[in-house]
Amino acid sequence: MEASEKEKKSLNFIETIIEEDIKNHKNDARVHTRFPPEPNGYLHIGHAKSICLNFGMAEKYNGKCNLRFDDTNPTKEEMEYVDSIKADVQWLGFEWNGQELFASDYFDQLYDWAVMLIKKGKAYVDDQPQELISQQRGTPTRPGIESPFRSRSIDENLALFEAMKRGDFPNGAKVLRAKVDMASPNMHMRDPVMYRILNAPHHRTGDTWKIYPMYDYAHGQSDYLEGITHSLCTLEFEVHRPLYDWFLDELIDTEYRPRQIEFARLNLSYTVMSKRKLLELVKNGVVNGWDDPRMPTIAGLRRRGYTAASIRTFADRIGVAKRDNTIDVGLLEFSVREDLNNIAPRVMAVLDPVKLIISNYPEGQTEQIELINNPEQPEAGSRNIPFSRELYIERDDFMIDPPKKFFRLAPDKEVRLKGAYVVRCESYELDDAGEVKTIYCSYDAETRSGTGTKNPKVKGTLHWVEANTAVDAEVRLYDRLFNDEDPAGHKEKDAMEFLNPDSLQIKTYCKLERMLADVQPEDKFQFQRIGYFCVDKDSKAGQLVFNRTVSLRDTWAKMNQ
RNA sequence: UGUCCGAUGGUGUAAUGGUAGCACUGCAGAUUUUGGUUCUGCCUGUCAAGGUUCGAAUCCUUGUCGGACAACCA
Numbered sequence A: 001m002e003a004s005e006k007e008k009k010s011l012n013f014i015e016t017i018i019e020e021d022i023k024n025h026k027n028d029a030r031v032h033t034r035f036p037p038e039p040n041g042y043l044h045i046g047h048a049k050s051i052c053l054n055f056g057m058a059e060k061y062n063g064k065c066n067l068r069f070d071d072t073n074p075t076k077e078e079m080e081y082v083d084s085i086k087a088d089v090q091w092l093g094f095e096w097n098g099q100e101l102f103a104s105d106y107f108d109q110l111y112d113w114a115v116m117l118i119k120k121g122k123a124y125v126d127d128q129p130q131e132l133i134s135q136q137r138g139t140p141t142r143p144g145i146e147s148p149f150r151s152r153s154i155d156e157n158l159a160l161f162e163a164m165k166r167g168d169f170p171n172g173a174k175v176l177r178a179k180v181d182m183a184s185p186n187m188h189m190r191d192p193v194m195y196r197i198l199n200a201p202h203h204r205t206g207d208t209w210k211i212y213p214m215y216d217y218a219h220g221q222s223d224y225l226e227g228i229t230h231s232l233c234t235l236e237f238e239v240h241r242p243l244y245d246w247f248l249d250e251l252i253d254t255e256y257r258p259r260q261i262e263f264a265r266l267n268l269s270y271t272v273m274s275k276r277k278l279l280e281l282v283k284n285g286v287v288n289g290w291d292d293p294r295m296p297t298i299a300g301l302r303r304r305g306y307t308a309a310s311i312r313t314f315a316d317r318i319g320v321a322k323r324d325n326t327i328d329v330g331l332l333e334f335s336v337r338e339d340l341n342n343i344a345p346r347v348m349a350v351l352d353p354v355k356l357i358i359s360n361y362p363e364g365q366t367e368q369i370e371l372i373n374n375p376e377q378p379e380a381g382s383r384n385i386p387f388s389r390e391l392y393i394e395r396d397d398f399m400i401d402p403p404k405k406f407f408r409l410a411p412d413k414e415v416r417l418k419g420a421y422v423v424r425c426e427s428y429e430l431d432d433a434g435e436v437k438t439i440y441c442s443y444d445a446e447t448r449s450g451t452g453t454k455n456p457k458v459k460g461t462l463h464w465v466e467a468n469t470a471v472d473a474e475v476r477l478y479d480r481l482f483n484d485e486d487p488a489g490h491k492e493k494d495a496m497e498f499l500n501p502d503s504l505q506i507k508t509y510c511k512l513e514r515m516l517a518d519v520q521p522e523d524k525f526q527f528q529r530i531g532y533f534c535v536d537k538d539s540k541a542g543q544l545v546f547n548r549t550v551s552l553r554d555t556w557a558k559m560n561q
Numbered sequence B: 001u002g003u004c005c006g007a008u009g010g011u012g013u014a015a016u017g018g019u020a021g022c023a024c025u026g027c028a029g030a031u032u033u034u035g036g037u038u039c040u041g042c043c044u045g046u047c048a049a050g051g052u053u054c055g056a057a058u059c060c061u062u063g064u065c066g067g068a069c070a071a072c073c074a
Helices: A002-008 A013-023 A045-060 A079-092 A103-119 A130-136 A154-166 A215-226 A235-251 A275-283 A298-304 A308-318 A329-343 A555-559
Strands: A032-035 A064-069 A123-126 A175-178 A193-197 A211-213 A230-234 A259-263 A353-358 A366-372 A382-388 A390-394 A414-417 A422-430 A436-443 A464-466 A471-478 A504-512 A524-527 A531-535 A544-551
Touching: A013 A045, A013 A230, A013 A259, A032 A045, A032 A215, A032 A230, A045 A064, A045 A079, A045 A230, A045 A298, A045 A308, A064 A079, A064 A103, A064 A215, A079 A298, A079 A308, A103 A123, A103 A154, A103 A175, A103 A193, A103 A211, A103 A215, A103 A235, A123 A154, A154 A193, A175 A235, A193 A215, A211 A215, A215 A230, A215 A235, A230 A235, A235 A259, A298 A308, A298 A544, A308 A329, A329 A524, A329 A531, A329 A544, A353 A504, A382 A390, A382 A464
Parallel strands: A032 A064, A230 A259, A353 A436, A471 A544
Antiparallel strands: A123 A175, A175 A193, A193 A211, A353 A390, A366 A382, A390 A464, A414 A422, A422 A436, A471 A504, A524 A531, A531 A544
C-alpha cells in the first residue's frame, strides 16, 4: 500500500531525473548529494530549502548526502560559521554522511590537476592586472580578446605557477587561467581564473597555501572526488555548468560523472534573503543579531519558536522547480501553526491585563479548576489552576460600548471564563486616564464547567489568570520586518526604506498562570486564544521572557480590518 | 543589439499527447467552553498567435513577458 501511494505521488523535476538515472543504472544507480555552504555567514530559510532537498533526495533514494564546506576563499571564511552551520543542519534533523568535508581537503589534488592542465596546454599564467583582464573579457554581448600571455610556453607556465604556489609574488600579481574560449557567448568560458594569489591564512590549512582555487575550478572536482552523483545548486549557477563540465572533461576519464542540476532559490514575501541584506540588518542594529527572532535565519526561526519539523514540512510544500518564485510567508506561518497546534500545551496568559473582580465570590476562597492541556492530544492530560475572586483578563476582551458582533465582555453581558464560571459584568471603573481599571462581575455558582447543573448559552469564552498566583513575564510580540511584499525588489528604493517600525512590540506586564514559572528556553506553548509562544534564551527564573512565534488565526481581528 | 533559463488561479506546485488536480490564501456554512482546531462547499488558472494531431498545458514556429550571466566571491 505504501508503495502504491509512493507511485501515485508526482515527482518534481529533480526526482524525475534521479529516477531516470537510476533506471539507466547511471553511476551504478547511486544517489549521492551534498550540501555545500560557504562558511561565511549564517544559514537562512533559503538554505533550509536546499538542505531539505539535498538530504531529502538522499533519504528518498537510499543514498548519501555530504556536508561540504566550500572554503576556497580564506579572506571571507571563518571557523565560527562552520560550527553554526553544522548546528543548524543538525537541528533541522539531518545527518550527513561521515565527517563534514571541506573543499580545502582537496587543495593538493586540485593543484596537481592544475599542473596537468598546464601540461595539456589548457591553462596559463596571466601577469596582467585584474582591471585589464576584466576589460579583455568583453561583455555579454561582445566577445573578449585574448591575453598576450595566453601563448606562454608550457615550461614557463609550469615554473610560474610553481613560483606562485611558493609565494614568490604579491597578491594579485598573477593568476592561473583556463584556456577555453575568449569568444564564447558564455562569459564564464572566457578563460576563467582558476587560481589567484592570496597571502592569507586559511582557517584549516593555515599558511600552507599562497594560492587558492576559485569556486568554478574547485566545485565540480570536489563533487567528483566525493562521488557525488547529483550536484544540486541554484539557478544562477546555470551558466557555470558548461565550465563545470569542461574541467571534468579535461581532467577525468572515468565513466562516473557528477551532474549539476539547478533549481530556483526560495524567495519569501515580506522578507529579504541575501546574505548582504541580512548582514546589513545585523550591522545597523535593526535587529539584535543573527538569531533575532525576526530574522529568516535558521537560528532566528528557532529562537522565534519554529520547530524543525515545521520547516521541513514547509520545504516539502513549496516544492522545487526552475521558475522564479515568491512564497507567501503565510505558508511558513501555516506550517508552524499546524505543528504547534498538535504539540504545544495550552496555557492561560494575559498579555494586557485588566483586573476583574467577582463581587459575589467569597473573599479568601480559592478553588482548583481542571484544564485540558491539549485538546489535540488527550494523553497530554490535564492540570489544575487556581480560581478566586480576583482575576486578570485581557483588556481587549472588554468593551464599554461594544459593536454587535462582539462576543466578549461588556456591561450587562455574560461570558464564560474558560474552565470556570459564567460571569456577568455589573460595572466597571476607570482610572484617571480614562482607561478601564477594574471590571466588576457577578458569577453564577451553578455554571461551573463540568458540573452540568446549569449551562447557559454564552457567545464568548475568555481566558483569565488568577490574580494572586499569577507570575509576571515579558512577552515579545514579533511581526514581519518589512511592510513591503518585495522589499528588495525596488529599483529606486532600498529595502531598508520598507522596514516595519512595529516589528517588535514588548509587553512588560503580562500575567501568566503559575505553572509557567518553571520553564526552559525553547519550551513552546499555546497561550490560549492568543497565539504560540516560546521561552526566549533571555528568560530566567523570576524574569520570564516569551517570544510570540505566530498568532492564532484570528477571524475577529480580520473582521475588524 | 548576445547566450542560457523560465512562463499553469492571488501565491506555490502537479498533470510527461487523453477529465487541468493539490496545498496555502480568500469567501460561505457546520461543529466548538480557544472568534483556535476540525469538517463541508465555493471563487479564481494553462502568456499570445499560428501549426501538428481524432485529441495540446504538454510537441513545433513566431512573438511577448520575466530571470540569470561582464569578482582574482560562492
